[in-house]
Amino acid sequence: MFDYASARQVMVDTQVRPSDVTDLRVIQAMLDVPREAFVPLDKQALAYLDIDVPVSAPAADRPARHLLKPMVLARLIQAAEIGPTDHVLDVGCATGYSSAIISRLARSVVALEEDPELATAAVRRLNDLGLRNVSVERRGLTAGWPSSAPYDVIILEGSFEMPPKALFSQLKEGGRLVGIIEEGPVGRAMLYRCGHGHVSGRPIFDAAAPSLPGFAAPTEFTF
Numbered sequence: 001m002f003d004y005a006s007a008r009q010v011m012v013d014t015q016v017r018p019s020d021v022t023d024l025r026v027i028q029a030m031l032d033v034p035r036e037a038f039v040p041l042d043k044q045a046l047a048y049l050d051i052d053v054p055v056s057a058p059a060a061d062r063p064a065r066h067l068l069k070p071m072v073l074a075r076l077i078q079a080a081e082i083g084p085t086d087h088v089l090d091v092g093c094a095t096g097y098s099s100a101i102i103s104r105l106a107r108s109v110v111a112l113e114e115d116p117e118l119a120t121a122a123v124r125r126l127n128d129l130g131l132r133n134v135s136v137e138r139r140g141l142t143a144g145w146p147s148s149a150p151y152d153v154i155i156l157e158g159s160f161e162m163p164p165k166a167l168f169s170q171l172k173e174g175g176r177l178v179g180i181i182e183e184g185p186v187g188r189a190m191l192y193r194c195g196h197g198h199v200s201g202r203p204i205f206d207a208a209a210p211s212l213p214g215f216a217a218p219t220e221f222t223f
Helices: 002-019 025-032 041-046 070-080 097-103 116-127
Strands: 052-058 066-068 087-091 109-115 132-140 151-160 170-181 185-195 198-207
Touching: 002 070, 002 170, 025 070, 025 097, 025 151, 041 052, 041 151, 052 116, 070 097, 070 151, 070 170, 097 109, 097 116, 097 132, 097 151, 109 116, 116 132, 132 198, 170 198
Parallel strands: 087 109, 087 151, 109 132, 151 170
Antiparallel strands: 052 066, 170 185, 185 198
Protein backbone atom coordinates (compact mmCIF):
# COMPACT_ATOMS: atom_id res chain seq x y z
CA MET A 1 0.00 0.00 0.00
CA PHE A 2 1.29 3.45 -0.89
CA ASP A 3 2.51 5.44 2.11
CA TYR A 4 0.72 8.78 1.68
CA ALA A 5 1.89 10.11 5.04
CA SER A 6 5.51 9.73 3.93
CA ALA A 7 4.65 11.34 0.60
CA ARG A 8 3.22 14.34 2.45
CA GLN A 9 6.40 14.69 4.45
CA VAL A 10 8.51 14.53 1.28
CA MET A 11 6.25 17.14 -0.36
CA VAL A 12 6.79 19.52 2.54
CA ASP A 13 10.54 18.85 2.79
CA THR A 14 11.31 19.09 -0.93
CA GLN A 15 8.69 21.51 -2.29
CA VAL A 16 7.24 23.67 0.48
CA ARG A 17 10.11 24.40 2.88
CA PRO A 18 12.71 25.11 0.13
CA SER A 19 10.32 27.72 -1.34
CA ASP A 20 10.68 30.11 1.60
CA VAL A 21 7.59 28.84 3.40
CA THR A 22 8.53 29.34 7.04
CA ASP A 23 5.15 29.73 8.74
CA LEU A 24 4.96 26.65 10.96
CA ARG A 25 1.16 26.75 10.95
CA VAL A 26 1.08 26.48 7.16
CA ILE A 27 3.66 23.70 7.18
CA GLN A 28 1.71 21.73 9.80
CA ALA A 29 -1.53 22.14 7.85
CA MET A 30 0.16 20.81 4.72
CA LEU A 31 1.33 17.81 6.74
CA ASP A 32 -2.08 17.21 8.32
CA VAL A 33 -4.41 17.36 5.31
CA PRO A 34 -4.46 14.22 3.10
CA ARG A 35 -4.11 15.74 -0.37
CA GLU A 36 -4.80 12.35 -1.98
CA ALA A 37 -8.36 12.45 -0.59
CA PHE A 38 -9.12 15.49 -2.74
CA VAL A 39 -8.14 14.08 -6.15
CA PRO A 40 -9.90 11.41 -8.26
CA LEU A 41 -8.88 7.83 -7.56
CA ASP A 42 -7.10 7.53 -10.90
CA LYS A 43 -5.02 10.65 -10.10
CA GLN A 44 -3.99 9.82 -6.53
CA ALA A 45 -0.51 8.79 -7.64
CA LEU A 46 -0.05 12.44 -8.73
CA ALA A 47 -1.28 13.98 -5.50
CA TYR A 48 2.12 14.90 -4.06
CA LEU A 49 4.00 15.77 -7.24
CA ASP A 50 5.13 19.30 -7.99
CA ILE A 51 2.31 19.87 -10.48
CA ASP A 52 -1.16 21.36 -10.72
CA VAL A 53 -3.16 18.14 -10.29
CA PRO A 54 -6.24 17.86 -12.56
CA VAL A 55 -9.46 17.15 -10.69
CA SER A 56 -11.91 17.51 -13.59
CA ALA A 57 -11.81 17.11 -17.35
CA PRO A 58 -12.57 20.02 -19.66
CA ALA A 59 -16.13 20.31 -20.97
CA ALA A 60 -17.76 22.41 -23.66
CA ASP A 61 -18.85 25.03 -21.13
CA ARG A 62 -15.96 24.90 -18.65
CA PRO A 63 -12.20 24.37 -18.57
CA ALA A 64 -10.39 21.59 -16.74
CA ARG A 65 -9.86 22.37 -13.08
CA HIS A 66 -6.83 21.67 -10.93
CA LEU A 67 -5.43 21.77 -7.44
CA LEU A 68 -2.62 24.30 -7.32
CA LYS A 69 0.94 23.08 -6.93
CA PRO A 70 1.67 22.57 -3.23
CA MET A 71 4.47 25.14 -3.27
CA VAL A 72 2.35 27.81 -4.95
CA LEU A 73 -0.61 27.22 -2.64
CA ALA A 74 1.58 27.31 0.47
CA ARG A 75 3.28 30.54 -0.57
CA LEU A 76 -0.03 32.25 -1.36
CA ILE A 77 -1.49 31.22 1.99
CA GLN A 78 1.60 32.36 3.85
CA ALA A 79 1.54 35.74 2.06
CA ALA A 80 -2.10 36.22 3.09
CA GLU A 81 -1.08 36.12 6.77
CA ILE A 82 -4.23 34.32 7.87
CA GLY A 83 -4.89 34.69 11.57
CA PRO A 84 -6.97 32.51 13.90
CA THR A 85 -9.86 35.01 13.98
CA ASP A 86 -9.93 35.62 10.22
CA HIS A 87 -12.90 35.04 7.93
CA VAL A 88 -11.69 33.78 4.52
CA LEU A 89 -13.21 33.42 1.04
CA ASP A 90 -11.61 30.64 -1.01
CA VAL A 91 -12.52 31.32 -4.66
CA GLY A 92 -12.47 28.27 -6.93
CA CYS A 93 -12.02 25.73 -4.15
CA ALA A 94 -12.51 22.80 -6.59
CA THR A 95 -12.66 19.64 -4.45
CA GLY A 96 -11.88 21.55 -1.26
CA TYR A 97 -8.21 20.81 -0.57
CA SER A 98 -7.22 24.47 -0.28
CA SER A 99 -10.18 25.15 2.00
CA ALA A 100 -9.15 22.27 4.25
CA ILE A 101 -5.68 23.80 4.60
CA ILE A 102 -7.06 27.28 5.26
CA SER A 103 -9.57 25.95 7.81
CA ARG A 104 -6.69 25.02 10.09
CA LEU A 105 -5.51 28.63 10.13
CA ALA A 106 -8.71 30.69 10.11
CA ARG A 107 -11.87 31.05 12.17
CA SER A 108 -14.16 30.41 9.20
CA VAL A 109 -13.93 29.70 5.48
CA VAL A 110 -16.41 30.17 2.65
CA ALA A 111 -15.39 27.72 -0.09
CA LEU A 112 -16.77 29.02 -3.37
CA GLU A 113 -17.13 26.72 -6.39
CA GLU A 114 -19.23 27.00 -9.55
CA ASP A 115 -18.84 23.46 -10.91
CA PRO A 116 -21.65 21.37 -9.37
CA GLU A 117 -19.72 18.10 -9.36
CA LEU A 118 -16.67 19.69 -7.75
CA ALA A 119 -18.81 21.48 -5.17
CA THR A 120 -20.49 18.21 -4.24
CA ALA A 121 -17.11 16.53 -3.93
CA ALA A 122 -15.85 19.37 -1.74
CA VAL A 123 -18.80 19.04 0.64
CA ARG A 124 -18.29 15.30 0.95
CA ARG A 125 -14.55 15.43 1.49
CA LEU A 126 -14.61 18.32 3.95
CA ASN A 127 -17.36 16.59 5.93
CA ASP A 128 -15.34 13.37 5.92
CA LEU A 129 -12.53 15.28 7.65
CA GLY A 130 -14.95 16.80 10.15
CA LEU A 131 -14.17 20.39 9.19
CA ARG A 132 -17.09 22.33 10.64
CA ASN A 133 -15.73 25.84 10.06
CA VAL A 134 -16.00 25.56 6.25
CA SER A 135 -19.17 26.22 4.26
CA VAL A 136 -19.25 25.31 0.55
CA GLU A 137 -21.25 27.67 -1.65
CA ARG A 138 -22.00 27.26 -5.35
CA ARG A 139 -22.20 30.17 -7.80
CA GLY A 140 -20.11 31.92 -10.46
CA LEU A 141 -16.68 32.71 -9.11
CA THR A 142 -16.25 36.28 -10.31
CA ALA A 143 -19.05 37.63 -8.09
CA GLY A 144 -17.58 36.18 -4.90
CA TRP A 145 -19.99 35.54 -2.05
CA PRO A 146 -21.22 38.95 -0.86
CA SER A 147 -23.75 37.63 1.67
CA SER A 148 -20.89 36.54 3.96
CA ALA A 149 -18.68 39.56 3.28
CA PRO A 150 -16.59 41.36 4.34
CA TYR A 151 -13.59 39.04 4.47
CA ASP A 152 -10.22 39.37 6.11
CA VAL A 153 -8.68 37.31 3.29
CA ILE A 154 -9.70 36.27 -0.22
CA ILE A 155 -7.67 33.62 -2.02
CA LEU A 156 -8.04 32.81 -5.72
CA GLU A 157 -7.21 29.21 -6.56
CA GLY A 158 -5.99 29.91 -10.07
CA SER A 159 -4.86 32.70 -12.33
CA PHE A 160 -6.64 35.76 -13.68
CA GLU A 161 -5.87 38.11 -16.56
CA MET A 162 -6.93 41.33 -14.85
CA PRO A 163 -7.11 42.36 -11.18
CA PRO A 164 -10.38 40.93 -9.75
CA LYS A 165 -11.85 44.31 -8.86
CA ALA A 166 -15.33 42.90 -8.20
CA LEU A 167 -13.87 41.00 -5.24
CA PHE A 168 -12.02 43.97 -3.77
CA SER A 169 -15.30 45.41 -2.44
CA GLN A 170 -15.73 42.28 -0.31
CA LEU A 171 -12.53 42.90 1.67
CA LYS A 172 -12.52 44.35 5.14
CA GLU A 173 -10.39 47.36 5.95
CA GLY A 174 -6.92 45.84 6.18
CA GLY A 175 -8.05 42.77 4.22
CA ARG A 176 -5.79 40.89 1.83
CA LEU A 177 -6.42 39.21 -1.52
CA VAL A 178 -3.89 36.86 -3.08
CA GLY A 179 -3.79 35.18 -6.48
CA ILE A 180 -1.78 34.87 -9.66
CA ILE A 181 -2.05 37.31 -12.53
CA GLU A 182 -1.24 35.98 -15.99
CA GLU A 183 1.63 37.75 -17.75
CA GLY A 184 2.89 35.63 -20.63
CA PRO A 185 4.30 32.17 -19.94
CA VAL A 186 5.21 33.07 -16.35
CA GLY A 187 2.71 34.91 -14.20
CA ARG A 188 3.16 36.75 -10.92
CA ALA A 189 1.63 36.02 -7.55
CA MET A 190 0.05 39.22 -6.26
CA LEU A 191 -0.81 40.49 -2.80
CA TYR A 192 -3.52 43.16 -2.66
CA ARG A 193 -4.37 45.09 0.51
CA CYS A 194 -7.37 47.22 1.33
CA GLY A 195 -6.57 50.40 3.20
CA HIS A 196 -8.56 53.61 3.67
CA GLY A 197 -11.11 52.47 1.11
CA HIS A 198 -8.54 51.77 -1.60
CA VAL A 199 -6.89 48.54 -2.76
CA SER A 200 -3.28 48.41 -3.88
CA GLY A 201 -1.25 45.43 -5.02
CA ARG A 202 2.33 44.30 -5.33
CA PRO A 203 4.02 41.23 -6.84
CA ILE A 204 5.37 38.71 -4.34
CA PHE A 205 6.85 35.91 -6.48
CA ASP A 206 6.83 34.52 -10.01
CA ALA A 207 4.37 31.68 -10.58
CA ALA A 208 2.10 30.10 -13.15
CA ALA A 209 -1.27 28.49 -12.50
CA PRO A 210 -4.26 27.22 -14.49
CA SER A 211 -6.79 29.92 -15.34
CA LEU A 212 -9.90 30.31 -13.23
CA PRO A 213 -13.13 30.38 -15.28
CA GLY A 214 -14.61 33.84 -15.69
CA PHE A 215 -11.44 35.81 -14.99
CA ALA A 216 -10.30 36.37 -18.58
CA ALA A 217 -9.77 39.93 -19.80
CA PRO A 218 -12.51 41.31 -22.07
CA THR A 219 -11.87 40.76 -25.76
CA GLU A 220 -10.60 43.90 -27.46
CA PHE A 221 -11.74 44.68 -30.99
CA THR A 222 -9.24 46.14 -33.42
CA PHE A 223 -9.96 47.78 -36.75
